[in-house]
Amino acid sequence: MAQLWGGRFTGQEDELVKKINDSIGFDKRLWREDIEGSIAHASMLGKQGVLSEESAANIVRGLNGIRQDIEDGSLIITDDYEDIHSFMEAVLTERIGDDGKKLHTGRSRNDQVALDMRLFTRRAADDTVRELLSLLDTILSIMEENIDTYMPGFTHLQKAQPVTLAHHMGAYFEMFRRDTERLLDCRRRLNLCPLGAGALAGTTYPLDREYTAMELGFDGPTRNSMDSVSDRDYAIEFLSALSLIMMHLSRLSEEIIIWNSNEYRFVEIDDAFATGSSIMPQKKNPDVAELIRGKTGRVYGDLHTLMVVMKGIPLAYDKDMQEDKEPVFDAFDTAMISIRLMGGMLRTMTFRKDVMERSAMNGFTNATDAADYLVNKGVPFRDAHGIIGRLVLYCIDKKCSIDDLTLDELRTFSESFDEDVFDAVSLKTCVEKRLTDGAPGEGALKKHIEQSRTWLSSLR
Ligand code: ARG
Numbered sequence: 001m002a003q004l005w006g007g008r009f010t011g012q013e014d015e016l017v018k019k020i021n022d023s024i025g026f027d028k029r030l031w032r033e034d035i036e037g038s039i040a041h042a043s044m045l046g047k048q049g050v051l052s053e054e055s056a057a058n059i060v061r062g063l064n065g066i067r068q069d070i071e072d073g074s075l076i077i078t079d080d081y082e083d084i085h086s087f088m089e090a091v092l093t094e095r096i097g098d099d100g101k102k103l104h105t106g107r108s109r110n111d112q113v114a115l116d117m118r119l120f121t122r123r124a125a126d127d128t129v130r131e132l133l134s135l136l137d138t139i140l141s142i143m144e145e146n147i148d149t150y151m152p153g154f155t156h157l158q159k160a161q162p163v164t165l166a167h168h169m170g171a172y173f174e175m176f177r178r179d180t181e182r183l184l185d186c187r188r189r190l191n192l193c194p195l196g197a198g199a200l201a202g203t204t205y206p207l208d209r210e211y212t213a214m215e216l217g218f219d220g221p222t223r224n225s226m227d228s229v230s231d232r233d234y235a236i237e238f239l240s241a242l243s244l245i246m247m248h249l250s251r252l253s254e255e256i257i258i259w260n261s262n263e264y265r266f267v268e269i270d271d272a273f274a275t276g277s278s279i280m281p282q283k284k285n286p287d288v289a290e291l292i293r294g295k296t297g298r299v300y301g302d303l304h305t306l307m308v309v310m311k312g313i314p315l316a317y318d319k320d321m322q323e324d325k326e327p328v329f330d331a332f333d334t335a336m337i338s339i340r341l342m343g344g345m346l347r348t349m350t351f352r353k354d355v356m357e358r359s360a361m362n363g364f365t366n367a368t369d370a371a372d373y374l375v376n377k378g379v380p381f382r383d384a385h386g387i388i389g390r391l392v393l394y395c396i397d398k399k400c401s402i403d404d405l406t407l408d409e410l411r412t413f414s415e416s417f418d419e420d421v422f423d424a425v426s427l428k429t430c431v432e433k434r435l436t437d438g439a440p441g442e443g444a445l446k447k448h449i450e451q452s453r454t455w456l457s458s459l460r
Contacts, residue, residue: 001080001090004109023322027084028077029329033119034084035067037112040215041195042103050106050205055099062096063088084116085109106207108199110229110317115195117324119216121238124332125187128242131339132180133460138343139173140456142166142351143449147442150427151266151356152365157258159363162430165351167440170448175248177455182241190234193218197228200316226316232306232324239303239327242335246296249338253289256345260286265355270348273341288345292338299334302327357427362401364392366425369433370402373424377416387414 003013013021039060046056066088069075081087093100146165153163193213196202202225209221222228259266269286277283305327309320367388374384388402391413395401402425410417423429435441438448 001082001086003082004086004089004104021082021319022079023083023325024077024079024081024087026325026329027113027116027322028079028087030084030113030116030120030325031070031077031088032067033116033123034088034112035063036119036216037115037195038088038103039063040212041107043215044208044212045102045105045205047211048206048208050207051099051102055102058096058099059092059103062092062100065095066091083109083113085112106198106203106205107195108197108229110199111194111197111225113321114197114229114231115193115216117232117235117328118190118192118194121190121234121328122187124328125183125190125238125241128245128332128335128339129180129183129187129459131336131343132176132183132245133456135339135343135346136173136176136180136452136456137460138346139169139176140449140452142346143169143173143445143452146351146353147445147449149351149353149356150360150431152360152363153440159359159365161368162360162365162427163440164431164445165353165356166445166449170445170452172248172252173452175251176245177452179241179245179248180459182244183238186234186237186241189237191217191219192222193220194222194228194231196221197225200226200229230313230316230318230321232310232321235324235328236303236306236310239299239306239331242331243296243300243303245335246292246299246338249342250293250296252342253286253293256289256349257286257293260289264359266352266359268350268352269345270350272348273345288341292342295334295338299331302331302334361427364395364402366402366427366430367392369430370421370425373421374414374416377418379414379416 042051042056042059042063045051046053051059066075070077075091077084077087081090089100089103092103143166146169149165150162151165151168152159153161153168193209193216195212195216196207196209213219213221222231256267256269258264260269269284269289271284273288274284275287277285306324309323313320370391371381371384371388374387375381379387391402391405391410394413395405403422407417407419407421410421432441435444437444439445
């Protein structure tokens, strides 16, 4: 097919050049955005008298027809054109004649593609937020149902202090909440319209940039035409937000893999979200969690790709920037399926509350509380720490936990132990006493849940 720029050329394009230069293979995905942008541009040209009202209306009608036909499958976007913009202009001209050739008045593919990518990224950010809100809702429900599901909290993957499943999941709620806010923030900053920047220096036509910006739901036009066509910060911000989402999903996946292992058995992944082995009949593997963890590297790669692509580009548009699309599409698709799968996996997963609670009861998760008990009886903290340390050593030797000892045994370590120690170091007390804001005690946790619900419903 003839290129948009054939006039200056007499020779044929080399086949390999075509292969590296053509982007329609992937930018056809921008067809919706391209039509949307062209309709706004054509209407504005008509309103400003740059085109006659009839020509503008003819173009808009033609573009609406193309949209309809692509939607119902009667028009297929073939790879015969250089890019989606060339395809649209060619099909439009074929359908409505010479008016189709007027669409590109006062526009360059540089501001056109910058607009398409912004529109795509904005929609993608909205879709990602919607998906995150559904995941957050799932996490919050798990929290609500597990306020008194005790489990060990870990540091260094060693049992540390008892928490609850609600509290543990609450940490992930916070991560995905920040991710949501990051996306909303990125969306707010990207919401300026580059259309009208032309190739790089604006145009001599009396364009109404405010008008097209409003038509397309932007807060206003971009402020510098050279930056408008060469800015991909918003795409990098989006990819970086997606990378953090993936990092959080990957950490949660890792926990699910550990919890689902034969050694832990804290959870059982539902059959729908697990896979088997071709050779070992007993296996039920956490492949979904492993794949999310693996795909995190892929999304980081997408971010890195675009960062490196952009780092040496002189103003204004350079063709390097065509490389922005595949990483953005790939990272978006990968993040969307990962968030959705995580939600599905969590909703169907069985939490073995008894196993979690038993695990919290051994491993000396109440050692800090035992030391605090002595502190309350007047023992200096450093001494209490030493006493409980020796006590733990004694228990390890006896293969028992602190609460299994008799008061007499305890008293051989410190005279300050009394009958009330058993209640003070019980699992329930250890958790319930932790009532500082953000802690796992019921009162504090309910407050977190309540605040989280309010925030979530403000966005849904
Ligand atoms: N396919 C190109 C891209 O995605 C469109 C812009 C082409 N502009 C140009 N000056 N060659 O970046």
